[in-house]
Amino acid sequence: MVIELNSWFADKLLTATWETLYMVIISTFFSYLFGLPLGVILVTTSEGHILESKGVNRVLGAIVNATRSIPFIIFLILLIPLTRLIVGTSIGTVASIVPLTLAAIPFVARLVETSLKEIDWGLIEAALSMGASAWQVIHKVLIPEAKPSLILGVAITAINLIGYSAMAGIVGGGGLGTLAYYYGYQRYETPVMWATVIVLIIMVQGIQMIGDALAAKVISRRR
Amino acid sequence: MIEIKGLTKIYKTPGQEIKVLDNVNLYIKKGEIFGIIGLSGAGKSTLVRCINMLEKPTSGQIIVDGQDITALNSRELRAARQKIGMIFQHFNLLSSRTVFNNVMFPLEIAGVPRREADRRVKELLKLVGLADKAEVYPGQLSGGQKQRVGIARALANDPKVLLSDEATSALDPQTTRSILGLLKDINRRLNLTILLITHDMNVIKEICDRVAVIHNSKIVEVGDVLEIFSNPRTPISRNFINTVMNRDIPEELLYRSKQLGASMTAKLIRVTFIGESAEEPVITSMIKKYNVKANILYGNIDRIKGKPFGNLTLELLGEPALVDKAVNYLKNLDLEVEVLNGD
Ligand SMILES: Nc1ncnc2c1ncn2[C@@H]1O[C@H](COP(=O)(O)OP(=O)(O)OP(=O)(O)O)[C@@H](O)[C@H]1O
Ligand SMILES: [Mg+2]
Numbered sequence: 399m400v401i402e403l404n405s406w407f408a409d410k411l412l413t414a415t416w417e418t419l420y421m422v423i424i425s426t427f428f429s430y431l432f433g434l435p436l437g438v439i440l441v442t443t444s445e446g447h448i449l450e451s452k453g454v455n456r457v458l459g460a461i462v463n464a465t466r467s468i469p470f471i472i473f474l475i476l477l478i479p480l481t482r483l484i485v486g487t488s489i490g491t492v493a494s495i496v497p498l499t500l501a502a503i504p505f506v507a508r509l510v511e512t513s514l515k516e517i518d519w520g521l522i523e524a525a526l527s528m529g530a531s532a533w534q535v536i537h538k539v540l541i542p543e544a545k546p547s548l549i550l551g552v553a554i555t556a557i558n559l560i561g562y563s564a565m566a567g568i569v570g571g572g573g574l575g576t577l578a579y580y581y582g583y584q585r586y587e588t589p590v591m592w593a594t595v596i597v598l599i600i601m602v603q604g605i606q607m608i609g610d611a612l613a614a615k616v617i618s619r620r621r
Numbered sequence: 622m623i624e625i626k627g628l629t630k631i632y633k634t635p636g637q638e639i640k641v642l643d644n645v646n647l648y649i650k651k652g653e654i655f656g657i658i659g660l661s662g663a664g665k666s667t668l669v670r671c672i673n674m675l676e677k678p679t680s681g682q683i684i685v686d687g688q689d690i691t692a693l694n695s696r697e698l699r700a701a702r703q704k705i706g707m708i709f710q711h712f713n714l715l716s717s718r719t720v721f722n723n724v725m726f727p728l729e730i731a732g733v734p735r736r737e738a739d740r741r742v743k744e745l746l747k748l749v750g751l752a753d754k755a756e757v758y759p760g761q762l763s764g765g766q767k768q769r770v771g772i773a774r775a776l777a778n779d780p781k782v783l784l785s786d787e788a789t790s791a792l793d794p795q796t797t798r799s800i801l802g803l804l805k806d807i808n809r810r811l812n813l814t815i816l817l818i819t820h821d822m823n824v825i826k827e828i829c830d831r832v833a834v835i836h837n838s839k840i841v842e843v844g845d846v847l848e849i850f851s852n853p854r855t856p857i858s859r860n861f862i863n864t865v866m867n868r869d870i871p872e873e874l875l876y877r878s879k880q881l882g883a884s885m886t887a888k889l890i891r892v893t894f895i896g897e898s899a900e901e902p903v904i905t906s907m908i909k910k911y912n913v914k915a916n917i918l919y920g921n922i923d924r925i926k927g928k929p930f931g932n933l934t935l936e937l938l939g940e941p942a943l944v945d946k947a948v949n950y951l952k953n954l955d956l957e958v959e960v961l962n963g964d
Pocket of ligand 1 (some may be wrong): 632633634639641659660661662663664665666667668820
C-alpha cells in the first residue's frame with residue numbers, strides 16, 4: 399500500500415507524534431515519581447519486611463487495586479474535574495497528562511513491587527547485619543539490585559501509556575489518537591489511520607528495544 | 622566476649638508453636654574460634670541470627686562485649702551490628718557493585734569518610750588476597766573468591782566478633798580449607814572472636830578451639846575440640862566424629878573374634894592417641910612385653926589444633942591373661958582405650 403503524504407499531512411503527523419511522545423514521557427516520569435515510592439512502600443511494609451506494617455500495606459494495596467480496576471476510559475471522564483482544577487482545562491496534551499499519570503501510578507507501583515520482591519532476601523539481611531537502616535537498604539540494595547528489572551518496567555509503562563494516550567486522544571487529548579480519530583475515523587481517511595498505526599508500532603518497538611538494550615547493558619556489566 | 626543466657630526462640634505458625642532454641646547457655650571467650658555443630662534443622666542458624674538480632678529471641682539475653690544486644694533500641698542496635706561481622710553460606714554480595722564497592726558498603730553504612738574508607742577497602746582486599754579483583758563484579762568470581770570478599774566486607778568496620786553461618790558449605794573441600802585457613806589467620810592476627818556454625822565436623826576439627834553440639838534445639842555438649850574428639854559423651858557427638866574418622870567396626874570382625882578356642886582370646890580394642898603419645902611406639906612395646914599378636918584393622922591419624930590425634934582399632938590375640946595385661950598396659954599410659962567386643 400502506498401500512502402501519499404503531502405506536506406500538510408506530514409506536518410500533522412509529526413506534530414501528533416511529538417505530542418504523543420511528550421505525553422508519554424512526561425506521564426511516565428510523573429507516574430514513577432509517585433509510583434516508585436509507592437511500590438517501595440508496598441514491598442517494605444509487607445509481612446516480615448524491613449518496615450512491616452499490616453495497616454499501611456493493606457490500605458495502600460486496596461487503593462492501588464481499586465484504581466487499577468477502573469477502565470481507563472471511565473477514569474478519564476471521572477478525572478475531568480480534577481484535571482480542570484490542576485491544568486485549567488480538560489482538553490489538550492497537557493490536560494491528558496493528569497489522567498495518564500494517575501492511571502499509571504498504581505500500575506507502576508505494582509511493577510516496582512514485583513521487581514523489588516525478586517531481590518534475594520539474603521542481600522537484605524546482609525545489609526541489616528551491617529547495621530543498615532531501612533532507607534539504606536532501599537536505596538543501596540533494593541533499587542540498585544533491581545535496576546535491570548526496573549528499567550524493563552519503565553519500558554512496559556511507557557508502552558502502556560502510548561495506548562492510553564491514544565485513548566485519551568479520542569476525547570480530545572491530542573497526539574496520534576486525536577489524529578487517527580478525527581481524520582482516520584470521522585473523515586474516512588484510511589491512509590491517515592494506517593500512518594498513525596505505523597508510527598505507533600515504531601514507537602512501541604523503539605521503546606521496547608531501548609528498554610531491552612539498557613537492561614541488557616546493566617546485566618552484562620554485572621556478569 | 623559473647624554470653625548467651627537462657628536463649629529461647631519459639632516460632633509461631635498458624636496452628637502450632639515450634640521451639641527452635643530451648644534455653645541455650647553459652648559463653649564464648651575473646652579471641653577464640655568457637656564452633657557450633659548440629660544436624661540440619663537443629664537450630665544453628667537461628668542461634669547465630671539471634672546474636673545480631675536478625676532473629677528476635679523469644680526470651681533470654683545475649684551479651685556481646687558487655688552490651689546486652691536484646692535490650693537495645695533500633696538506633697543502638699544498628700550501631701552494635703556494625704561491630705558484629707557476619708558471613709553467609711551464599712555470600713550475599715551485591716551484584717550491582719564491584720568487589721571494591723561491596724567491601725565499601727558497610728563503611729558507607731557507618732558513614733566513614735570517603736578517603737579513609739578507600740584506604741580501608743584496599744587494605745582489606747590485600748588481607749584476603751583479592752587486591753587484583755577490586756574492579757570486578759561478583760558475578761565473575763569463584764565461590765571461594767566470593768567468600769573472601771564476604772570476609773573482607775565483614776571485617777570492614779573492625780568488628781569485635783565475626784559470625785559465620787555455614788560459610789564454607791557451598792564450597793569444595795580444597796576451597797573450604799583455604800577459607801578456613803584465612804579465618805584462622807584473621808583470628809590470630811586480629812585476635813578476633815569467631816563464632817561459626819556448621820554441620821561439617823571437618824570444619825570444627827580444622828580451626829575451632831571449642832565446640833558446642835546442638836541437637837533438637839538444645840546444647841547437648843560443650844568442650845575443647847580435642848576433648849570432644851577423644852571422649853564424646855553423647856551419641857550425636859559420636860556420630861559427628863564418625864563422619865571424619867571411621868569408628869564403626871564391620872560386623873564380621875566382631876563375629877570372627879568369637880570363634881577361637883579356650884586358650885586363646887581375641888579382643889577388639891580402639892586406642893585413641895592425643896599429642897605426644899601418638900608419636901611413641903607404644904604398640905610395639907606392648908607386643909614385645911606381653912607376647913600378644915596385634916592385628917591392625919583400622920588406623921587413622923590426624924591433626925587437631927596442631928596436635929597429632931589418632932585412633933587405631935586393633936585385634937589382640939593371645940592368652941586371655943596376657944591380653945588383659947596388655948590392655949591395662951595401654952590404659953596406664955594414659956591412652957583412651959575402648960574394648961569393643963566385650964568378653
Ligand atoms: N521463620 C521461621 N518460621 C518457622 N519455623 C522456622 C523459621 N525459621 C526456621 N524455622 C524452623 O526452625 C528450625 C531450625 O532452623 P534453623 O535454620 O535454625 O536450622 P539449622 O540448624 O540452621 O539447619 P540447616 O543446617 O538446615 O541450616 C527448623 O525446623 C526450621 O524449620
Ligand atoms: Mg542453617
